[in-house]
Amino acid sequence: MRKVVRGFYAIAEAVRLSRPNVIAAYPITPQTEIVENLAEMYANGELGDAEYVTAESEFGAASMVLGASAAGARAFTATSSQGLLLMTEVLYNAAGMRLPIVLVVANRSVSAPLSIWNDIQDSISVRDAGIIQLYVESNQEAHDMLPLAFKVAENRDVLLPFMICVDGFKLTHAYEPVDLLDQETVDKFLPPYEPAVKLDVNSPVAMGCYAPPPYYMEFRVAMECAMERASRVMLEEFERWYELTGRNWGGHVVAENCEDAEVVVVAMGSVVALVREVVNRMREGGKKVGLLKIRTYRPFPSEDVRKALENAGKVIVIERALSIGAEPPVTADVKSAIFGLDAEVYPVVMGLGGRDIPRELVEKVIDDVMEGKVKPEKRFEGLNEFEEVIP
Amino acid sequence: MNYFGPGHGACPGCGFPIAIRGAIEALDGKVIAVNSTGCLEIVSSMYGRNTWGVPYIHSLFENAGAVAAGIETALKALKRDKEAHVVVFAGDGATFDIGIGTLSGMMDRDHNVIYICYDNEAYQNTGNQQSMATPPGARTTTTPVGKLQPGKIGKKKDMVEIAVAHNIPYAASASIAYPKDFQRKVKRASEFEGSKYIQVHAPCVTGWGIDGKLTVEVARLAVETGLYPLVEYEHGKLVKVRKLKQRKPVEEYLKIQRRFRHLFKHEMGKDILDQLQRIADENAEKYGLDA
Known part of the structure; x- marks a missing residue:
C-alpha cells in the first residue's frame, strides 16, 4: 500500500x-x-x-x-x-x-x-x-x-x-x-x-x-x-x-553511468539521491559523469567497486565522516579496492554535523575535478572560513 | 547431576563455589545462569572447559543485569517463562560499581530475575583492587598501606538497602558460612515474581590473606561481629534477622586477615578499628542483632 x-x-x-x-x-x-x-x-x-x-x-x-x-x-x-x-x-x-x-x-x-x-x-x-x-x-x-x-x-x-x-x-x-x-x-x-x-x-x-x-x-x-x-x-x-x-535495489553497489564515465562519484546514504540528480543533469549537458552508490559497507564489496571503477580516470568519494589524522574512511576502502588501477581518487568531506550539501556544491566539486582545478587529495567543501584558536 | 564443577579452577578454600552450587541446587537445577566477567567466570568458562551443568551465558563485566533482563523478556515473549529461573551470579565489582546501572534498570523494571552478588569485597580476579564493597581499612593494591594511608578510606556501600529502595519484592544478605540459610533465601526468593537481590559474603583466600581452611570460619566471624548482618526484606519490610547471642568484638574477625593486619600497627589504625567497631554497633542497633 x-x-x-x-x-x-x-x-x-x-x-x-x-x-x-x-x-x-x-x-x-x-x-x-x-x-x-x-x-x-x-x-x-x-x-x-x-x-x-x-x-x-x-x-x-x-x-x-x-x-x-x-x-x-x-x-x-x-x-x-x-x-x-x-x-x-x-x-x-x-x-x-x-x-x-x-x-x-x-x-x-x-x-x-x-x-x-x-x-x-x-x-x-x-x-x-x-x-x-x-x-x-x-x-x-x-x-x-x-x-x-x-x-x-x-x-x-x-x-x-x-x-x-x-x-x-x-x-x-x-x-x-x-x-x-x-x-x-x-x-x-x-x-x-x-x-x-x-x-x-x-x-x-x-x-x-x-x-x-x-x-x-x-x-x-x-x-x-x-x-x-x-x-x-x-x-x-x-x-x-x-x-x-518487484523492487530491485541492486547488489552491494549500484553503478549508474559508470561504463564511459571520466569522473565517477562514490556516495553512501541519502546523499546518493542528490548526486544522481546532479549526474543526470550533467549527462544531459554532455559531461561524462557516473555514480557509484555503495549500499553494503561491511562486508566491503571490493570487487564490485573495482569493477565499477575500472574505466574511471577520476573518482570522487563523498565523505560524511572522518578518520581524523588519516584518509577518510570510505576513501581508504575504495583506494584499497582499486589498488593498481590507473585512477585518481579525490576524497571530498562534506555535510558534517548536518551542514547542508547543496546541489550547486556537488556540481562544483565534479566540475573542479573534471577541469583539473584540484589535486587528488583530501578536501573539505562547504567549509566556512575560520581561524583555529590555539590557547 | 553436577550443576557447577568438578573442574572449576577456583583457589582451594575459595568462598563462592559454595554459593554457586548451593543456589543452583536450591532451585533444582532449573536455572539459566548469567555471569558477569570476574573470578567466577574465569574459573568456570574457559573455552573447552565449561564446568556448568546448566545453561550459562557470560557477556561483559557491567551488563549482567540487562542481559538477564533480556533473557527473561525473551522467555516471556516465547512463552517459555516456566522453564527456568534466570539467575545472575556477579561479583561485588560488577554489582556495586561498574554494573550498578544495568542492575538498577533490571530492578526498576522488576524483571523476574534472581540476582546473586557474591561479595568478596574487592576486584579479586585481577588481584585485589578496591571496590565500593571493600570495607574501610582493607589493604588492596589500589588502596595500599603507606605512611599517609591505612588502607581503604571510606565506607562500604550498602547495596542491600539500595536494592530494597527499588521496591523489589525480595532482598537479603547471606553468608557462605550459613549455607542452609543461604539456600533457604534463594528458595524463598524464587517464590516471588519480580526482581530479587541476594548478597552473599564469600571470602577470598588470596585477596584477604587467609588460610584456605579458615574460609568458613572467617565468614562466620564477619556475621558474629555484626560487620555482615544477615537480613531479609520482603516487599520492603525487614522480615528476618540472624540474632547474635554474644556479639564478638570486630578485632576477632580482623586480626586473622592479612588485609587488616596493618591496622594494629599503623598510627591511623586505631581510628579505623574504631570506625569498624562503630559500623558493627550501628548494624546491631539498626537490625536488633543482639539477642
Missing part, C-alpha cells in the same frame, strides 16, 4: 512486520520516533506476542537484545550517535557471540561539539565490530531492508548482527511516499527465527566463554569467514526480494 509517511514510521512498521520477539531501546534524537512508534504499536497490541522494553541506557538496551537473542528471540533495537557509541562494547560482544540482532542507526554526528544533526561518523566508527552495515538512500529502501536484515543475520552461514544505517532527520523525519509491505509478503520472505543454539535448560550450553591464546584467533577469523559468506547470502536475498516485491 503506497502511503506518504515519515521515515521513522516506515522503519517501525517494517520492524513490526518482521515479527520480532523482543524490542529493547532507549530514546535518542533523531532515532526516538522509531521506538516511540514501536512503543505505541506495543501499547495498542499490534506487536503480537512481542515484548517492548525501554532500557535504562543504550548500553542496557543493547545488552538486553543480546540476552534476548541468546535465549532464542528475534531481537531489535535502534539508536543514534552517542547511543551507538555507548552500545559499542556490547555490539562487539554480540558480534563475537554470533548473535543475529538487527539494529537501525539513525545516523547522527558525534560530540564534541554536541550536534543532533546528520553525518555518518557514528556508524562508521563501529565498522570493525563484525556487524553487517548497509546504508540506505530512501525510506522505501530502509523499509524494505528490515525483513532482509533479519533474514541475512539469522542465516546459519552468517549469524552476525545487521545494522541498517539511515540518515537522521534527512530520512528519518522526511515525508516520502513508501510502498508499505503487507504481512503476507513479509511472512513469505521471512520465516520465524530458528536459533542454531539457545539458552535452554533441556539442552544446556555455555555462551560467551573466554578464549586464551590457543583459541582466540580462530573465533575472530571465523567472523571474517562469516562476513565473506554474508556477502553471497545478501546477494541471494536481494534477488529474492526483487522477485517477491
